[in-house]
Amino acid sequence: MNSKEITTQISEAADSLNLKKWDYGASFSNDYSVQVDKGEAKQLKASQKQILTIRVWNESNLVGITTTSDVSESGIKKALNQANIASDFGNKNESTEFSPLAKDPIEVKDSKKRNPVGIKKLLTLLREAEISLLESHESIKSVPYNGLSESFYERVYANSDGAFRSYTKSQAALYLYARAEEENKKPRSSGSVKLGYGVEDIDIESCIKDASNKTISHLNYSSIKTDKYLICFSPESFLTIINAFSSMFNARSILDGVSLSNKNSIGEKLSTEALNIYDDGLHEKNISSSPFDGEGTPTKRLCLINKGRLENFIHSESTARIFKTMPTGHAGLGSKVSVSPDWIVVEKSEENSDLKTSLDHTTYEGEFVYIEELNAIHAGVRASQGSFSLPFDGWLYKNGKKISIESATVAGDIKYLLKNIVNIESNQEVTTSGISPHIWVDELSITGDA
Amino acid sequence: MLSSQIKSNEIIFGSCNKDLLEEIIFYGIGLGADFVEIFIENTDTSSVLAEEDFITSVSPSFGRGAGIRIFKNKKDGFVSTNDLTKNGLMRSVSQAIEMLDITDNKKREVFNGLDKHRDYSLSKKKWINEVPSIHEISEKLLVSTKSLKKNNKIITRKGSYSRNLQEIIIASSDGTYVSDIRLHQTVGLNVIASDAQYRSSGSRRFGSSGMPHEFRLWDHEKAANDVFESSMNMLYADYVDAGQMPVVLANKFGGVIFHEACGHLLETTQIERGTTPFENKLNEKIAHESVTAIDEGISEGSFGSLSVDDEGMEPEKSVLIKDGILKKFISDRAGELRTGHKRTGSGRRQNYSFAAASRMRNTYIAKGEHSKEDLINSISDGLYCKSMGGGSVGATGQFNFAVEEGYLIKNGKLTNPVKGATLIGEAKEVMPKISMCGNDLELAPGFCGSISGSVNVTVGQPHIKVDSITVGGR
Numbered sequence: 001m002n003s004k005e006i007t008t009q010i011s012e013a014a015d016s017l018n019l020k021k022w023d024y025g026a027s028f029s030n031d032y033s034v035q036v037d038k039g040e041a042k043q044l045k046a047s048q049k050q051i052l053t054i055r056v057w058n059e060s061n062l063v064g065i066t067t068t069s070d071v072s073e074s075g076i077k078k079a080l081n082q083a084n085i086a087s088d089f090g091n092k093n094e095s096t097e098f099s100p101l102a103k104d105p106i107e108v109k110d111s112k113k114r115n116p117v118g119i120k121k122l123l124t125l126l127r128e129a130e131i132s133l134l135e136s137h138e139s140i141k142s143v144p145y146n147g148l149s150e151s152f153y154e155r156v157y158a159n160s161d162g163a164f165r166s167y168t169k170s171q172a173a174l175y176l177y178a179r180a181e182e183e184n185k186k187p188r189s190s191g192s193v194k195l196g197y198g199v200e201d202i203d204i205e206s207c208i209k210d211a212s213n214k215t216i217s218h219l220n221y222s223s224i225k226t227d228k229y230l231i232c233f234s235p236e237s238f239l240t241i242i243n244a245f246s247s248m249f250n251a252r253s254i255l256d257g258v259s260l261s262n263k264n265s266i267g268e269k270l271s272t273e274a275l276n277i278y279d280d281g282l283h284e285k286n287i288s289s290s291p292f293d294g295e296g297t298p299t300k301r302l303c304l305i306n307k308g309r310l311e312n313f314i315h316s317e318s319t320a321r322i323f324k325t326m327p328t329g330h331a332g333l334g335s336k337v338s339v340s341p342d343w344i345v346v347e348k349s350e351e352n353s354d355l356k357t358s359l360d361h362t363t364y365e366g367e368f369v370y371i372e373e374l375n376a377i378h379a380g381v382r383a384s385q386g387s388f389s390l391p392f393d394g395w396l397y398k399n400g401k402k403i404s405i406e407s408a409t410v411a412g413d414i415k416y417l418l419k420n421i422v423n424i425e426s427n428q429e430v431t432t433s434g435i436s437p438h439i440w441v442d443e444l445s446i447t448g449d450a
Numbered sequence: 451m452l453s454s455q456i457k458s459n460e461i462i463f464g465s466c467n468k469d470l471l472e473e474i475i476f477y478g479i480g481l482g483a484d485f486v487e488i489f490i491e492n493t494d495t496s497s498v499l500a501e502e503d504f505i506t507s508v509s510p511s512f513g514r515g516a517g518i519r520i521f522k523n524k525k526d527g528f529v530s531t532n533d534l535t536k537n538g539l540m541r542s543v544s545q546a547i548e549m550l551d552i553t554d555n556k557k558r559e560v561f562n563g564l565d566k567h568r569d570y571s572l573s574k575k576k577w578i579n580e581v582p583s584i585h586e587i588s589e590k591l592l593v594s595t596k597s598l599k600k601n602n603k604i605i606t607r608k609g610s611y612s613r614n615l616q617e618i619i620i621a622s623s624d625g626t627y628v629s630d631i632r633l634h635q636t637v638g639l640n641v642i643a644s645d646a647q648y649r650s651s652g653s654r655r656f657g658s659s660g661m662p663h664e665f666r667l668w669d670h671e672k673a674a675n676d677v678f679e680s681s682m683n684m685l686y687a688d689y690v691d692a693g694q695m696p697v698v699l700a701n702k703f704g705g706v707i708f709h710e711a712c713g714h715l716l717e718t719t720q721i722e723r724g725t726t727p728f729e730n731k732l733n734e735k736i737a738h739e740s741v742t743a744i745d746e747g748i749s750e751g752s753f754g755s756l757s758v759d760d761e762g763m764e765p766e767k768s769v770l771i772k773d774g775i776l777k778k779f780i781s782d783r784a785g786e787l788r789t790g791h792k793r794t795g796s797g798r799r800q801n802y803s804f805a806a807a808s809r810m811r812n813t814y815i816a817k818g819e820h821s822k823e824d825l826i827n828s829i830s831d832g833l834y835c836k837s838m839g840g841g842s843v844g845a846t847g848q849f850n851f852a853v854e855e856g857y858l859i860k861n862g863k864l865t866n867p868v869k870g871a872t873l874i875g876e877a878k879e880v881m882p883k884i885s886m887c888g889n890d891l892e893l894a895p896g897f898c899g900s901i902s903g904s905v906n907v908t909v910g911q912p913h914i915k916v917d918s919i920t921v922g923g924r
Contacts (some may be wrong), residue, residue, distance in 0.1 A: 044549040047530040047803055069513030076655065081509045087500075089584055091473070091509040118548045144723035145845065177845055179725065186876075224748065226692045241807035257642060283785035334500060336507035376850045379840035380872060384606075384642050385649040389922050391842075391850040407848050409872055409922035411692075418576040438612050447692035447874070447922035 003028075003156040003166050006071060010054065013077045014160065019084060021057035023098060023159035024245075025294050025333040026050070026071070032150035034122045036130050038142070041123055052076070052335050055096075056083040062090025065335040086335070091390045096337065099317045099327050102163040102296035107282060108290075113152075114170045114198025122148045122199065126174075128203050133178055136212035136336035139219055139324035143211075145191065150199055151165035157333075158297040165292050172199045176211040180219055188221065188407070190214035190373075190393060193432055195287045214372070217395075221404040224448035230368040230422075231410065231444045232361045235346075235429040235436035237371045237392065242277065242344055243433060244381040245414040249279075249312070251319035258384040260415065261310065263323065268310045271418040274352035277305040277318065278316060281329065281342030285430045289343070294333035301341060302328050307349045314339055315406055319407040347425040359440045367398045369446055371410060386414045408448040417441050457576035459536040460880075461516070463617050464491045464865065466565055468774070470536055472622040478520055478543045479561045479623055482552040485521035486561075487622040487783075489573060489760060490514075490534065491802045497612035498584060500591035503514040508584055515802040522545040524788050526915055564627035564864050570757040571617065574631040578615060580662035581633065587611050590670065597674035598641050601819050604678070606642035609664065616801075626762035632753070632755065634659050634906050635894060639673050643681040652871070653854075657895030659906065662686070664751065680855050683867045690868035690923035692855060695871065696832035697916050698825045698859065701892040703838050705909035708743060709813050710841050711849035716745075716778075717796075717808040718785025719901055727847060727878045736776045737881035740818055743771040745780055747795055747811035753895030754811035754907040756795070761806050765795030770813075774882075782808040784924075800903025803872040809814040809904040816912030818887025825886050827862040827916040833871060834859050839897055850922075872922035880919060888913035 001009060006026060014022050028050045035042045053067045053200050054076075064087025066079040126148040132141050143324070149172065156166040177191030192210035196202040235240070247253035248261050249272075281299040282289050286339065292298050300314050303311045316331035332338040348355075361370060371394045380390040389411040395402040418428035461467050471488060478486035490512045498508035510841035516539060522556035526545035531538055582590075590783045591609040598607040613635040620628045643650045654677050658664040699707065728736055736741075747756040747765025756765050761783050768778050782797035783791070785808045797806035826834060834857045841851030851873035857864045893910035 041550075042525060043805065044525070044527040044546075045805070046527075046545055047531070048532065048547060049530070049803065050532055065509060067511035067513075069515060071532075078512070082512070086508045086510055086584070089505050089588060091506045093504050094506070120551065142724045179845065195469045195903075241700065264494045313479065316490075334507070335509040341453070375844060376840075376842035379842055379850065379852045384653070385653060387870060389852065389870055391844070391848065405875060407876075407920075409850065409870070409874060411689075411870060411922060411924050445692065445924045447872070447920065449694075449920055 001071060003037070003124050003154060007158045007164060009073060009076050010080070011160070013080050014056070016082055017084060019056045021081060021160050022055060022250065023157070024052060024054045026052045026156040027153060027269040029151055031149060031151045032116065032122060033117060033147055034118055034126050035147050036126050037046045037326065038127035039127055040130060044119055044123065049350050052079065054079045054083050055078060055333070056087055058090070059330065060086065061095060062087050063096045064088070064090055069301045094318055096318050098159050098161055098163070099295040099297040101298055101327055102159060104298055106291040106298045108166060108167065108401040111167060111169050112197040113168055114200065115151060116152065117199045122150065123447065125199065125204060128158070129174070129176060129208055132208045132209040133176055133212055136208065137180070137216050138213060140178045140180050140212065141181045143176055144179050146175065148174050148199070155290065157292060157294070159296065160280050163296050165296055167291055170198050171287055172196045172202055174204060174207050176207055178211050178215040182219060188215060188218040190218055195432055195437045197287060218393065218404040223406045224446060226447045231441045232368055232370045233440060233441065234370070234372050235435065236431045238436050238439045239344055239376045239431055239434045240374045240377060241388070241414070242418070243341065244377050244426045245383055247383045248343045249314055249341065249450055250339050251315045251323055255315065255319060255322065260386050265310050266391050269308055270305060270415065271308040272354060272421050273308045274349050274355050274424050275305055275308050275421060276303070276347045277320040278303050279341045280345045283343050283345060283435070285435065286343040293329045293331045295327065295331040295337065297327040297329040297331060299329040307351050314341060342392045344434035347428060348426060348437065355423045357423060360425060361438050365400050369405070370395045370397060388412060388414065406449060408437045408446050411447065417444065454607060456575055461490050461534040461619065464887060465921070466567070467619060468627065468772065471627065472563055474539050474543060475561055475621065475623050478542055478547065479559055481547045482545060482554055483520045483522060483559065484559050484854050485623050486645040487519045487761065488539070488620070488739065489517045489802055490619040492617040494578070494615045495613065495802070496584065497610065498587045498591060500595045500609040500704050502587070502747060503592060503596060504605055505588045505592065516542065517802040517805065518542045518546055519805055521552060521787065522550045522552050525550060525823065526784060526805065530803040538758050555680040561623045562625065564621055565625035570628065577633050577662045581613055582665050588664065590665070594639060594670040594674060597671055598639060598678060600799070603643045603645050604641050604681070605644045608640040611637045620760070620762040622740060622762060624707045628758050628762040630877040631661060632659065635665050637668055639677045640678055642679050643685050645685060648685050649859060650681045650684040651867060652677040654730055655895060657906065658751050659753055659755050661751045684855055684869055687867040687869040688892070689870040690833065690921060692921060692923040694918050695921055696829045697919055697921065698817065698829065698832070698834045699911070699914050699916065700836045701888065701890050701912050702892040703816050703909060704835065704914070705894065705911035706841060707839050707849065707851055707873065707895065708911060709810060709817055709898070709909045710843050711811045711812050712842060712881060713745065714849065714900070715877055716780055718779050718781045718789045718791050720788045721779065725845060730748045733778045735774045736878065737771050737774040738884045740887050741771055741774050741884050742769065743814070743879065744768065744816060745770055745810050745813045749812050751813045752893060752908045756811065759795045759797045760799045761795055761797035763795040763797065765811060768794045775802070780808045782806055797903045797904060800905055804902040810907050812893060812897060812908035812910070814891065815887060815914060817889050817891035817912045820886050820888050822890060822913045825913050826859055826864060827860045828886065828915065829892060830861055832859040834864055847878065848874070849877065850874050870923050874920040874922050880916060882916050883917040885917050886915040
């Protein structure tokens with residue numbers, strides 16, 4: 001069945017069960033991926049998946065939900081039945097409705113959908129990439145984590161009020177993580193990830209070069225003394241920390257009591273006036289962009305921090321109603337509708353005179369720690385408390401030289417970090433999770449072995 | 451209901467599918483495969499969330515699908531699909547054969563048909579009717595969250611429950627033909643406490659396998675007391691000072707460090723990748739002689755226990771480390787093929803859309819002879835890690851774990867609570883420093899995410915002392 005037929009099927013089945021109000025979200029995908037090991041194919045994978053999530057409203061306007069991979073006629077009926085039963089336990093304290101924007105026009109850009117290149121082509125390209133990476137430096141002994149994949153998918157939202165939206169996309173991903181070994185030294189590992197609409201859009205040479213350069217740059221390492229340091233966050237690492245604490249902008253988290261913000265936090269000064277942060281799911285560089293969210297609300301650009309002050313929260317339909325505003329296109333369909341950011345864009349505002357512009361990671365000759373990549377986010381972040389303690393890959397810059405840091409963690413508090421931003425460099429860089437310039441923060445604690 | 455409606459030429463749960471499965475396997479072998487494996491599942495899942503004094507989410511789901519794996523020489527092709535018809539499964543076999551570029555079908559492996567059906571599900575079909583109803587779950591969760599409301603510093607209270615009933619069929623060209631039903635239930639409590647600028651959290655999770663009545667027996671009052679006390683103890687805690695120091699890790703979930711930092715390095719997938727420092731250390735000393743470590747899938751009711759693994763092998767009890775000497779790796783079919791280490795009944799996957807891989811089950815450090823007090827008394831200046839948060843291990847073996855509830859040890863006594871501690875190290879450097887093991891082994895359930903998805907596991911240990919480790923702080 002295609003998405004129109006599924007909508008019809010659900011509508012007819014709902015009628016037969018006397019369910020007047022329903023909506024659904026669905027995803028249909030075909031994925032192909034390969035992994036290699038020293039020039040040989042290791043595992044080749046293909047999958048065909050379909051996921052259907054149906055919500056129904058009972059006579060008391062309580063919502064029930066069911067998710068299934070069975071989109072046959074009998075599967076759809078069973079899902080509606082289960083959702084109807086679950087609606088008896090619907091949340092009486094927070095009602096859910098259709099998004100008032102579910103029928104608004106959506107911004108449909110050129111989806112740049114590509115055709116599959118096929119498993120054999122994927123395998124050939126990955127084999128060549130692995131060989132090139134192994135040959136790039138004598139210390140690189142293996143590429144233990146590697147993969148090349150392509151996905152083709154359709155996402156759908158429809159409801160009993162006549163809303164119907166769908167889009168199709170393709171996406172490809174390449175990751176290469178190399179391991180370097182030298183005598184009497186610990187093995188070092190680093191890598192690179194590249195995304196594209198299709199395999200032909202991925203800059204494979206650049207992925208190889210990045211993985212090689214990063215790995216080699218960590219070969220000469222040293223432990224770092226435990227102390228407080230001036231820190232330069234790479235664009236990737238700063239976006240990691242902002243995403244980890246995105247509950248600060250999240251209306252659902254505020255209502256659940258797990259955010260550092262509260263209903264009255266709009267306008268609160270969080271950082272230097274030089275900082276702007278947006279959520280921009282439709283940004284042209286966002287390969288995974290979606291024109292609407294799980295409730296069918298159109299995706300849009302939203303300012304989260306304007307000149308250092310909290311400007312907006314991200315919302316679902318129900319949180320927006322509670323906050324007396326409109327949904328922002330950040331909802332995930334579920335029994336309890338989740339809210340999450342799409343694509344964070346960090347930039348320097350016009351009010352930037354207080355920044356220490358001499359802090360430039362390419363020219364600054366004083367001592368600082370450069371954080372290239374933060375790890376173990378799920379373990380080291382306490383979003384509800386604002387604290388973090390995270391291992392990282394990076395370098396200590398001292399006396400005009402840089403040396404890789406053997407093993408260390410950076411610890412602090414997100415509010416302290418935002419308040420202590422001392423420079424926002426001018427050049428923004430595109431990463432897999434958003435866009436940001438390098439960000440400098442004064443006085444964060446680093447724990448090393450020394 | 452787990453059983454599907456009967457249709458011709460389609461996999462039917464609860465019925466004999468032998469002829470259809472044999473036909474599909476013959477088809478794959480006929481096309482030149484060395485080995486054909488079919489994994490089929492039917493799942494029925496429910497989860498319930500209570501927040502404060504209300505049920506805020508009830509999420510049922512169901513699904514079915516098949517994962518087909520074809521081996522040729524040492525490489526494999528894996529195809530997953532929701533289509534369980536004969537045509538759908540044949541198409542998946544063809545796709546896997548095509549991916550592997552198998553063109554020479556003259557040198558055929560022999561398939562002698564499937565063995566006698568090993569049906570582990572016979573005594574388990576009643577489980578679906580024995581598990582608690584949504585109504586029963588909701589009532590108990592609400593009582594649990596009410597129990598957390600012990601003072602006005604508790605600002606957030608949550609209780610969550612989920613159960614997964616998974617019916618599986620496994621058939622492969624070595625004759626394996628197995629059916630089973632698995633039941634996993636897990637329940638957790640969380641609080642956030644707040645007072646002025648101070649904030650803390652507390653959480654506990656419990657889980658079982660194959661015990662439909664376990665949730666009814668769960669002592670929610672004790673759990674609520676534990677979570678509340680933990681959050682209160684940590685509410686006004688200072689940040690720990692960073693540095694090298696001896697630590698005592700508590701029993702139960704303290705075992706997550708061994709699981710993450712050492713256990714994963716003993717999976718054959720790590721040998722295949724060349725990412726374990728223990729690859730050539732079999733029968734060599736890799737840990738302090740006080741350390742014996744076990745991985746097994748047989749403890750009754752434990753979260754990582756199985757009647758049969760996802761490749762149709764009964765799980766064994768594997769002594770990984772005996773008195774500090776490395777004795778065994780955790781292996782699956784691909785691991786045995788590619789590394790030579792015999793299978794241990796550890797081929798596991800999250801669901802049909804993942805190929806099985808060597809994964810831990812119930813993994814723990816065996817008990818020693820010391821009391822908890824012996825360990826603490828032996829330290830003049832160190833850290834007691836009563837409750838561990840999550841952690842991770844990097845590609846070169848460095849680990850990092852958050853301490854959820856920690857206390858300073860001064861002159862052999864527990865003193866002030868401290869927050870923000872992180873344990874940092876490498877398995878091969880830390881394992882020889884585990885110098886004392888307590889006599890109070892206990893296990894705790896968890897979820898482990900890795901190459902074949904998220905699987906239910908148990909971690910465990912008695913109290914253990916690590917002579918020196920890097921503690922990250924402020």
